[in-house]
Amino acid sequence: MALFNKEKKNSEIEEKKEEVKSSPKKTEKKSVKKEEIVFSSKNSEIAQNVLLEPWITEKTHGLIAQNKYVFKVTKTATKKKVKMAVEGIYGVSVEKVAMVKINDEAKYFGRRKGVKSGYKKAILSLKVGDSIKIFQGA
DSSP, rough: HHHHHHHHHHHHHHHHHHHHHOOOOOEEEEEOOOHHHOHHHHHHHHHHHHHHEEEEHHHHHHHTTTTTTEEEEOTOOOOHHHHHHHHHHOOOOEEEEEEEOOOOOEEEEEEEEEEEEEEEEEEEEOOOOOOOOGTTTO
């Protein structure tokens, strides 16, 4: 009896495979909008690991007129990662990225010596016509 059940099971499995092969596959191409790319999880993960904060000073406001924006980034950030992060978060196209590294600075507190930690800045040149809203009106 066990042999007959086994053959029956095998024939049922083969029928199911044939049904799956013969059924039409649904292949719809989805058009990806720019807004969907902006808020994708991959870009936000990169941005969290790269961008720390926008660098807002009088000098950076002067750079905004030249379509340049400044961000404080992690010490391990690269130009490519910064570019991907800003393009992903703000939906702008970055033409050029310049990095500036500020080294640690020795400070004295009375008799004790301390260290003011360094940081890294990224100066981004955007495509003409693009702007980032965070820097407006600050």
